[in-house]
Amino acid sequence: xxxxxxxxxxxxxxxxxxxxxxxxxxxxxxxxxxxxxxxxxxxxxxxxxxxxxxxxxxxxxxxxxxxxxxxxxxxxxxxxxxxxxxxxxxxxxxxxxxxxxxxxxxxxxxxxxxxxxxx
Amino acid sequence: xxxxxxxxxxxxxxxxxxxxxxxxxxxxxxxxxxxxxxxxxxxxxxxxxxxxxxxxxxxxxxxxxxxxxxxxxxxxxxxxxxxxxxxxxxxxxxxxxxxxxxxxxxxxxxxxxxxxxxxxxxxxxxxxxxxxxxxxxxxxxxxxxxxxxxxxxxxxxxxxxxxxxxxxxxxxxxxxxxxxxxxxxxxxxxxxxxxxxxxxxxxxxxxxxxxxxxxxxxxxxxxxxxxxxxxxxxxxxxxxxxxxxxxxxxxxxxxxxxxxxxxxxxxxxxxxxxxxxxxxxxxxxxxxxxxxxxxxxxxxxxxxxxxxxxxxxxxxxxxxxxxxxxxxxxxxxxxxxxxxxxxxxxxxxxxxxxxxxxxxxxxxxxxxxxxxxxxxxxxxxxxxxxxxxxxxxxxxxxxxxxxxxxxxxxxxxxxxxxxxxxxxxxxxxxxxxxxxxxxxxxxxxxxxxxxxxxxxxxxxxxxxxxxxxxxxxxxxxxxxxxxxxxxxxxxxxxxxxxxxxxxxxxxxxxxx
Numbered sequence: 001x002x003x004x005x006x007x008x009x010x011x012x013x014x015x016x017x018x019x020x021x022x023x024x025x026x027x028x029x030x031x032x033x034x035x036x037x038x039x040x041x042x043x044x045x046x047x048x049x050x051x052x053x054x055x056x057x058x059x060x061x062x063x064x065x066x067x068x069x070x071x072x073x074x075x076x077x078x079x080x081x082x083x084x085x086x087x088x089x090x091x092x093x094x095x096x097x098x099x100x101x102x103x104x105x106x107x108x109x110x111x112x113x114x115x116x117x118x119x
Numbered sequence: 120x121x122x123x124x125x126x127x128x129x130x131x132x133x134x135x136x137x138x139x140x141x142x143x144x145x146x147x148x149x150x151x152x153x154x155x156x157x158x159x160x161x162x163x164x165x166x167x168x169x170x171x172x173x174x175x176x177x178x179x180x181x182x183x184x185x186x187x188x189x190x191x192x193x194x195x196x197x198x199x200x201x202x203x204x205x206x207x208x209x210x211x212x213x214x215x216x217x218x219x220x221x222x223x224x225x226x227x228x229x230x231x232x233x234x235x236x237x238x239x240x241x242x243x244x245x246x247x248x249x250x251x252x253x254x255x256x257x258x259x260x261x262x263x264x265x266x267x268x269x270x271x272x273x274x275x276x277x278x279x280x281x282x283x284x285x286x287x288x289x290x291x292x293x294x295x296x297x298x299x300x301x302x303x304x305x306x307x308x309x310x311x312x313x314x315x316x317x318x319x320x321x322x323x324x325x326x327x328x329x330x331x332x333x334x335x336x337x338x339x340x341x342x343x344x345x346x347x348x349x350x351x352x353x354x355x356x357x358x359x360x361x362x363x364x365x366x367x368x369x370x371x372x373x374x375x376x377x378x379x380x381x382x383x384x385x386x387x388x389x390x391x392x393x394x395x396x397x398x399x400x401x402x403x404x405x406x407x408x409x410x411x412x413x414x415x416x417x418x419x420x421x422x423x424x425x426x427x428x429x430x431x432x433x434x435x436x437x438x439x440x441x442x443x444x445x446x447x448x449x450x451x452x453x454x455x456x457x458x459x460x461x462x463x464x465x466x467x468x469x470x471x472x473x474x475x476x477x478x479x480x481x482x483x484x485x486x487x488x489x490x491x492x493x494x495x496x497x498x499x500x501x502x503x504x505x506x507x508x509x510x511x512x513x514x515x516x517x518x519x520x521x522x523x524x525x526x527x528x529x530x531x532x533x534x535x536x537x538x539x540x541x542x543x544x545x546x547x548x549x550x551x552x553x554x555x556x557x558x559x560x561x562x563x564x565x566x567x568x569x570x571x572x573x574x575x576x577x578x579x580x581x582x583x584x585x586x587x588x589x590x591x592x593x594x595x596x597x598x599x600x601x602x603x604x605x606x607x608x609x610x611x612x613x614x615x616x617x618x619x620x621x622x623x624x625x626x627x628x629x630x631x
Contacts, residue, residue: 003567009569014574014575029543039541041519064514099552119500
């Protein structure tokens with residue numbers, strides 16, 4: 001639908017990728033761990049290999065949770081923007097099709113948060 | 120010849136006659152200017168009005184009565200504010216935690232009053248009919264007075280407590296204040312009929328009891344007589360605003376059948392936007408009032424499910440139904456305030472008010488008010504966080520939250536059918552991906568994507584480098600947030616130290 005307006009109504013998106021100086025946004029969400037109340041936004045280089053996400057990015061974001069250290073990464077189930085997804089650690093964000101403002105949601109089977117409260 | 124007697128006094132006009140003179144027959148039909156140029160916003164929204172004079176303002180307010188009445192009310196209000204200050208009323212509140220509700224009020228609500236003033240001044244110029252134009256002009260003045268009197272009332276607390284010092288600056292910059300700001304800017308940039316549906320009807324008529332009552336009753340319960348008096352002073356204006364909201368809706372619906380689907384679409388949209396905005400009020404009611412009035416859930420049931428239900432029943436004769444996704448709001452009522460407070464708790468370092476973990480007594484109250492959710496889902500959080508705090512490992516979230524493209528709230532709401540799963544919705548428009556917190560916000564975007572792709576999302580703005588720097592302290596400086604005083608937990612804050620000092624001084628006086 002178009003915006004109801006008195007004249008032509010087109011504007012550039014405020015968050016188009018060009019506004020991020022060569023970087024892109026990626027959102028992360030660890031399912032069943034509501035200690036982190038919402039998905040987290042990061043600005044990352046599109047050339048970043050996925051191994052760095054596993055090795056650097058996620059520990060920094062989620063390391064405070066006592067279950068984080070127990071994660072067996074080979075069993076983790078990933079979703080990219082709602083679609084099942086298998087990330088190859090050596091590939092970059094671009095190569096994996098992780099576009100600007102994509103959401104990576106991951107589930108850790110057997111680790112469902114604290115106190116049976118998905119926390 | 121009959122000479123008129125110059126000493127004979129003219130009969131005073133009745134209220135009804137005065138109102139008729141003000142609103143009927145004063146306008147003229149332009150001859151050398153195109154009417155469309157004078158009123159450029161009348162038609163483009165698709166609302167058809169056949170007879171502007173059919174709009175009846177039940178209050179029939181005129182200038183002289185407005186001025187006289189408002190002046191009287193404000194004299195009384197300022198007398199109370201003065202005596203509150205002279206008697207050190209700030210020392211008689213229930214607890215200094217209460218001041219945090221005022222911090223929300225002055226930074227998130229008072230700037231909306233000013234924005235409403237601008238909006239009503241605009242439509243008070245642009246409506247083609249004199250009746251609604253006059254009603255909007257009075258409301259424009261009301262809103263300006265409210266912004267002023269709120270600032271004057273609350274400025275007394277600014278002498279003692281943190282976080283109240285720069286509300287308008289904060290409103291324009293602080294991340295969570297983009298929620299009320301974007302709400303109102305969405306309304307104000309719509310046409311005049313949508314603006315009134317948004318603000319006068321959906322917000323003032325349908326949802327205002329959930330905004331105003333918690334703050335004003337909250338003030339009364341917690342010993343803040345100054346803010347209560349403001350509330351009483353504004354009450355008669357508010358009832359006039361609510362009436363305008365209902366009258367304008369009925370007017371549109373009666374004027375043309377073709378208006379019904381347009382009005383319904385706006386009601387759907389503005390119910391949802393208003394409801395999302397109220398999440399901050401839900402949190403304030405349940406968590407920030409040391410003496411509580413009622414739970415968010417009870418308030419929602421009383422004011423929306425019952426009160427709103429009756430209203431929409433009444434409007435069904437025009438073909439209007441309950442707003443879309445009202446059942447989602449019903450499903451969320453067990454979780455709304457808890458999820459909001461949990462979010463602010465973990466971002467306490469970046470907020471201009473204090474947070475805390477609820478006391479055992481409060482958690483007992485929550486368990487009683489929220490039997491279906493609190494003990495299972497939310498008590499374990501607070502137990503865990505309180506213990507972490509006691510062990511010197513107070514939990515903070517290291518990352519910036521994803522924000523909904525429409526309501527701009529962090530996407531922390533859970534699925535209506537599963538309170539353990541975060542709800543997100545996504546859409547690609549013009550090759551770019553957008554995220555939303557809910558179906559409600561997704562649908563609003565889908566209807567007018569060009570409007571919402573301009574959203575000034577604070578998290579994205581920080582990451583684009585537009586907010587004073589790349590580190591949290593730099594951004595907080597840019598917010599004018601006084602770090603170490605305005606932010607972090609109540610425990611250990613200067614607010615707490617001051618309050619405890621007053622309390623111990625009082626005990627010394629009683630003991631001596």
